[in-house]
Amino acid sequence: MDKFDKLSGIAAPMPLVNIDTDMIIPKQFLKTIKRTGLGVNLFDEMRYDADGNEIPDFVLNKPQYRDASILVAGDNFGCGSSREHAPWALADFGIKCIVSTSYADIFYNNCFKNGILPVVLPQEQVDLLMKDAEKGSNARIEVDLTAQTITTSDGDVIAFDIDPFRKHCLINGLDDIGLTMEKAASIDAFEAQAAQSRPWV
Amino acid sequence: MSPKTLYDKIWDAHLAHEAEDGTCLLYIDRHLVHEVTSPQAFEGLRMTGRTVRAPDKTIAVPDHNVPTTLDRANAATMTEDSRVQVEALDKNAKDFGIHYYPVSDVRQGIVHIVGPEQGWTLPGMTVVCGDSHTATHGAFGALAHGIGTSEVEHVLATQTLIQKKSKNMKVEITGKLRPGVTAKDITLMVIGETGTAGGTGYVIEYCGEAIRDLSMEGRMTVCNMAIEGGARAGLIAPDEKTYEYVKGRPHAPKGAQWDAALAWWKTLYSDDDAHWDKVVTIKGEDIAPVVTWGTSPEDVLPITAKVPAADDFTGGKVGAAQRSLDYMGLTPGTPLSEIEIDTVFIGSCTNGRIEDLRAAAAILKGKKKKDGIRAMVVPGSGLVRAQAEEEGLAQIFIDAGFEWRLAGCSMCLAMNPDQLSPGERCAATSNRNFEGRQGRGGRTHLMSPAMAAAAAVTGRLTDVREMM
Numbered sequence: 001m002d003k004f005d006k007l008s009g010i011a012a013p014m015p016l017v018n019i020d021t022d023m024i025i026p027k028q029f030l031k032t033i034k035r036t037g038l039g040v041n042l043f044d045e046m047r048y049d050a051d052g053n054e055i056p057d058f059v060l061n062k063p064q065y066r067d068a069s070i071l072v073a074g075d076n077f078g079c080g081s082s083r084e085h086a087p088w089a090l091a092d093f094g095i096k097c098i099v100s101t102s103y104a105d106i107f108y109n110n111c112f113k114n115g116i117l118p119v120v121l122p123q124e125q126v127d128l129l130m131k132d133a134e135k136g137s138n139a140r141i142e143v144d145l146t147a148q149t150i151t152t153s154d155g156d157v158i159a160f161d162i163d164p165f166r167k168h169c170l171i172n173g174l175d176d177i178g179l180t181m182e183k184a185a186s187i188d189a190f191e192a193q194a195a196q197s198r199p200w201v
Numbered sequence: 202m203s204p205k206t207l208y209d210k211i212w213d214a215h216l217a218h219e220a221e222d223g224t225c226l227l228y229i230d231r232h233l234v235h236e237v238t239s240p241q242a243f244e245g246l247r248m249t250g251r252t253v254r255a256p257d258k259t260i261a262v263p264d265h266n267v268p269t270t271l272d273r274a275n276a277a278t279m280t281e282d283s284r285v286q287v288e289a290l291d292k293n294a295k296d297f298g299i300h301y302y303p304v305s306d307v308r309q310g311i312v313h314i315v316g317p318e319q320g321w322t323l324p325g326m327t328v329v330c331g332d333s334h335t336a337t338h339g340a341f342g343a344l345a346h347g348i349g350t351s352e353v354e355h356v357l358a359t360q361t362l363i364q365k366k367s368k369n370m371k372v373e374i375t376g377k378l379r380p381g382v383t384a385k386d387i388t389l390m391v392i393g394e395t396g397t398a399g400g401t402g403y404v405i406e407y408c409g410e411a412i413r414d415l416s417m418e419g420r421m422t423v424c425n426m427a428i429e430g431g432a433r434a435g436l437i438a439p440d441e442k443t444y445e446y447v448k449g450r451p452h453a454p455k456g457a458q459w460d461a462a463l464a465w466w467k468t469l470y471s472d473d474d475a476h477w478d479k480v481v482t483i484k485g486e487d488i489a490p491v492v493t494w495g496t497s498p499e500d501v502l503p504i505t506a507k508v509p510a511a512d513d514f515t516g517g518k519v520g521a522a523q524r525s526l527d528y529m530g531l532t533p534g535t536p537l538s539e540i541e542i543d544t545v546f547i548g549s550c551t552n553g554r555i556e557d558l559r560a561a562a563a564i565l566k567g568k569k570k571k572d573g574i575r576a577m578v579v580p581g582s583g584l585v586r587a588q589a590e591e592e593g594l595a596q597i598f599i600d601a602g603f604e605w606r607l608a609g610c611s612m613c614l615a616m617n618p619d620q621l622s623p624g625e626r627c628a629a630t631s632n633r634n635f636e637g638r639q640g641r642g643g644r645t646h647l648m649s650p651a652m653a654a655a656a657a658v659t660g661r662l663t664d665v666r667e668m669m
Contacts, residue, residue: 015517015520016517016520016521016524017516017517017518017520017521018397018398018497018499018521020497020633020635022633022635022636022637022638023635023636023637026637026641027614027615027616027638028616030237030238030265030616031237031266031280031282031283031285031286031616032282033240033241033244033285033286033289034241035241035350045636045637045641050623050641050642074517074521075398075517076397076398076401076431079397079398079431080333080633080635081332081333081614081633082238082331082332082333082347082348082349083237083238083349084238084241084331084349084350084351087349102398102401103401104398104401104431105401105402105431105432105433106333106346106347106348106349106428109348109349109352110349110351110352113349113351113352114351163365164222165220165222165224176351176355176363177249177251177354177355177358177359179363180226180355180358180359180361180363181358181359183217183218183226184359186217186218186226187217187218187226187228187359187360187361189217190216190217190218190228191228191360194228198214198325198462198465199458199461200323200454200458200459200461200462201230201258201323201326
């Protein structure tokens with residue numbers, strides 16, 4: 001998995017609340033058996049018309065946001081389906097960090113498996129970053145995971161919280177499965193005990 | 202011993218490892234797999250030379266992509282990419298030696314209907330699947346939730362998940378339901394009250410007389426949509442109805458193992474003085490038949506209400522509501538019961554079980570769908586379909602002008618050919634009314650099977666109580 005430490009980039013504003021994973025990557029793109037190549041279809045039905053032409057008003061089609069690597073979004077981002085195609089599409093487009101007041105549980109987990117940092121901040125600070133994002137490509141936002149800070153283009157520093165284990169995995173690009181396999185003895189022991197106490201399972 | 206919730210008890214019984222920082226490895230008893238979210242996970246195993254740790258606890262069935270038309274044995278009914286996904290599951294199931302119900306098997310169906318039907322889902326288990334509606338299995342008092350594909354690979358390889366414990370939330374539905382009100386109305390009403398993020402960070406336990414009174418099918422409908430309220434999982438404590446449903450199913454325990462299992466299952470309830478981080482109480486008698494008007498499952502109103510205006514809301518919801526009204530093509534102030542529909546879809550993991558088909562057929566018996574309405578029933582599994590045929594329900598649907606389909610997810614998410622066209626308005630028994638969910642530009646109103654049947658007859662959203 002890609003490591004995440006520091007990021008300096010353009011933030012795209014998406015103030016809509018409840019952006020769901022059907023919006024992020026519509027179902028017709030779930031028929032792939034690969035993890036890559038979904039960036040072109042990120043937000044497909046908001047981004048292109050029925051004939052496949054770009055909708056100029058959509059934020060990621062605007063010249064100043066085409067290279068955005070950060071999304072500042074409304075509440076409850078990523079609700080709905082468990083499809084990991086949503087973070088795959090975001091990562092493939094180049095989004096490395098999302099800022100919102102809240103995320104749906106499964107989407108939040110999925111981000112960390114794909115080198116994307118979902119930052120949770122109070123409404124006021126999301127509003128501040130939303131305004132900063134609205135300035136366009138002259139406004140670069142700095143994200144520092146080690147220091148747990150986001151710095152606006154005006155130099156305001158915002159601190160954020162993150163689970164230490166998730167932070168550790170993201171900074172070091174660690175493979176969860178490899179980490180868990182190091183605990184194989186505990187899993188073996190649990191299985192042996194469960195075979196006694198709940199043999200019907 | 203300190204008092205525990207049902208969730209606490211299941212969690213404690215599955216904790217395989219706990220690190221100093223509180224990161225836990227939760228052991229997984231049942232891993233359900235379908236064709237859309239698993240190919241990359243199996244590919245990951247192959248690339249790293251890993252294998253499936255517990256193939257006996259891993260059950261696969263194709264459901265999302267498969268056509269539901271009667272000619273589906275003909276490969277030409279599937280698009281090339283859908284066929285590739287289904288064939289990948291055929292191959293992965295064979296290569297890794299996991300339990301499998303292929304499209305040709307009468308037991309095939311939606312993964313969340315097949316699991317309980319075959320007795321794979323049992324009280325007190327941990328159940329996961331790369332699908333958010335895994336919450337369905339919580340109806341048995343199993344801790345069940347959706348996971349992403351990376352986690353599917355993690356469970357395949359290790360039979361565990363890395364987890365932090367969620368908080369405990371109690372949703373109590375007191376008293377009795379009024380006539381015409383169903384499990385679907387309960388679960389939509391709860392989301393309407395708490396919002397789509399109201400359950401984020403929690404595992405919900407549903408309780409109260411109205412929940413106890415529900416059949417297992419109804420309880421599955423309630424838990425199925427826990428995810429729509431943002432919760433990690435929904436749970437209902439097992440009781441006699443649960444044991445009765447489970448007993449004798451192909452993979453349920455038998456003989457002495459049944460007795461041992463039953464003894465443990467009877468300890469699976471929340472202790473009286475257990476701690477709840479959040480409590481929501483709704484009176485059963487206050488719940489009416491409801492429909493959704495917008496593009497979020499929280500956009501719920503009684504069928505007797507009118508389309509709201511964006512300014513009825515506050516904060517970020519004002520913009521979202523306006524976007525929903527535009528997308529849905531609705532004018533504020535219009536009575537919901539005057540909204541005309543084009544299509545009726547009865548099915549899905551929310552409402553594709555036998556009881557759902559009985560409820561819809563009870564309304565449709567001796568009636569016809571309105572001319573020009575496209576209407577289909579998609580049973581949740583081949584066995585549900587067979588049972589409905591045996592009970593004469595299929596004939597009622599056919600006589601009413603409905604298409605009687607084979608099992609699959611179908612128009613719930615429109616990954617197969619069953620889709621809405623732009624602007625087409627659908628009365629649906631599924632679980633999501635998101636923009637484009639049932640087809641680009643399609644407009645979805647969520648409701649119970651009985652309400653969807655009533656809408657088919659009148660051609661508009663209809664209060665089912667007028668037909669009872």
